[in-house]
Amino acid sequence: MIQYDMDVALDSQDDGDAVETRLCFPNMCKLLKEFGAMTEKVKALETRLQESETRLQDSEDQILELKNKERTKVIFSAAAGGGDIPIGPFETDTILIYKTVITNIGNAYDPVTGIFTAPVAGVYYFTFFFLTGGELTTHVVLMKNSQVTFLSLDFHTEHDMADNGGNAIFLQLQPGDQVYMRLTASTHVFGGDYVTTFSGSLVTHM
Numbered sequence: 001m002i003q004y005d006m007d008v009a010l011d012s013q014d015d016g017d018a019v020e021t022r023l024c025f026p027n028m029c030k031l032l033k034e035f036g037a038m039t040e041k042v043k044a045l046e047t048r049l050q051e052s053e054t055r056l057q058d059s060e061d062q063i064l065e066l067k068n069k070e071r072t073k074v075i076f077s078a079a080a081g082g083g084d085i086p087i088g089p090f091e092t093d094t095i096l097i098y099k100t101v102i103t104n105i106g107n108a109y110d111p112v113t114g115i116f117t118a119p120v121a122g123v124y125y126f127t128f129f130f131l132t133g134g135e136l137t138t139h140v141v142l143m144k145n146s147q148v149t150f151l152s153l154d155f156h157t158e159h160d161m162a163d164n165g166g167n168a169i170f171l172q173l174q175p176g177d178q179v180y181m182r183l184t185a186s187t188h189v190f191g192g193d194y195v196t197t198f199s200g201s202l203v204t205h206m
Contacts, residue, residue, distance in 0.1 A: 072120050074202035076109040077102040080191040087196075088188035089136060096140065096181040096189070098198045109200070115180045118173035121206040128152070128181055129166035131195035132188065138163075139184035144171055153187075164195070172206065 078098035080087060087096065097114035109116045118124065130152070132138035138154040152165040171179065181198050183189065189196050 072106065072202070072205070074106040074108050074119060074124070074200075076104045076106070076116065076201070077197065077199040078104070078109060078111060079193045080189070080196040081193055082191035084190060084192045086133070086136075086188045087191050088183050089186045090183065092185050094183050094185075096183050096196075096198070098181075098196075100193045106202075113180075114198075115178050116200055118175055118177045118179070120202070121174050122172075123203045123206065124171050124173055124179070124200055125168070125203050126171060126179060126198075126200040127166065127168040128198045129164065129196065130189040131192070132163050132165065132190060133161065136188045137186070138165065138189055139187040140165075140189065141182045141184065142167065142169060143178075143180050143182050144173070145178055162190075170203065
């Protein structure tokens, strides 16, 4: 003899009461319940898997970004060029353009404008040196965007034929920050490929 359970459900209808009869074999009911529970577990596992895949992709993107940063190398060194003749004096403050490029790894220094533009966030190291004659004052300033950072100067003397000056600095820069040398109005430096120089390099990423 086949045994079965009978559930009777009463639904209220506008045209009267209707009786719905559902037949369910005991084993089948159990299987259906287990299947429903398994379906919910599978859905939960799929959600967790998707979340894990998203986190993994985010981690891979971060690792790739770090690797790209590590591959970014920035080193430049340039001299004023133009022969051993004075640069300046000018009536206004003027950006010094170092035309003779010795090294420019990363192409962050522009020999046309004299401006270094940081390609990545990090700490950079800059140095500058100059040769000047004693007949005029020298006043050069290392600029970060429009901000004065370090400077070096030499005063006019009657007995001193030539002097050297310079300075160095670590700067924390963001992408797009600009660094350049500015010659103050009414002062001068000597040009040439060996004595008046501007150099910089990326020390560490941030």
